[in-house]
Amino acid sequence: MQMFKQLLSRGSVFAGKFNGIDHEKYFIVAGISQDNVYCCSVFINSNIPPFIYNNRSLLDLQVNIKGSKYDFLHYDSFAACNSIQRHFVDDIAHCRYLGQIDTEDLNNITKTVINSGLLAQKEIDQYFDFKQIL
Numbered sequence: 496m497q498m499f500k501q502l503l504s505r506g507s508v509f510a511g512k513f514n515g516i517d518h519e520k521y522f523i524v525a526g527i528s529q530d531n532v533y534c535c536s537v538f539i540n541s542n543i544p545p546f547i548y549n550n551r552s553l554l555d556l557q558v559n560i561k562g563s564k565y566d567f568l569h570y571d572s573f574a575a576c577n578s579i580q581r582h583f584v585d586d587i588a589h590c591r592y593l594g595q596i597d598t599e600d601l602n603n604i605t606k607t608v609i610n611s612g613l614l615a616q617k618e619i620d621q622y623f624d625f626k627q628i629l
Contacts, residue, residue: 499588500531506601508539508567511590513580521567523574523596525608526622527584534582535614535622537604538575539568553577556611558603560596567593574600576607579614
C-alpha cells in the first residue's frame with residue numbers, strides 16, 4: 496500500500512480489473528483529493544467505441560494519446576473523458592503501475608474532464624488543485 500501511494504499522482508497510469516469489464520483496463524489518474532483518500536480517473540481505450548462517433552459531445556471527450564510517447568502503449572489510444580471513474584484510493588491499491596503521462600497530455604485530459612459537465616463543482620474542487628494545474 497505504501498508503494499502504491501508513492502506512485503499515485505495526477506497523470507499516473509495503472510492497469511487493473513474492474514467490475515463488469517472482462518479484461519484488464521489501463522487508466523489515468525486525473526485528479527486526487529488533497530487528503531489522498533479519493534481520486535478520479537479516465538480509462539484508456541485503444542479505439543473509440545462506434546456509438547460515440549454518432550454523438551459529437553461524446554466524441555469531443557476523447558483525448559488522443561500517442562502510443563509512440565509511452566512504453567506502456569503499443570499504439571495510439573484515447574483517454575475516455577466521457578467516463579470518469581471515482582475511487583477510494585484504497586480500492587485501487589491492487590492495480591499495477593505502468594508509468595506517467597506527460598504534462599501536455601495531462602493538461603489536455605484535465606481541461607477536458609473539468610469542462611465535460613460530468614463533475615459537479617464540488618467534485619472539481621475536491622480533485623483538482625488549481626495552483627498546480629492549467
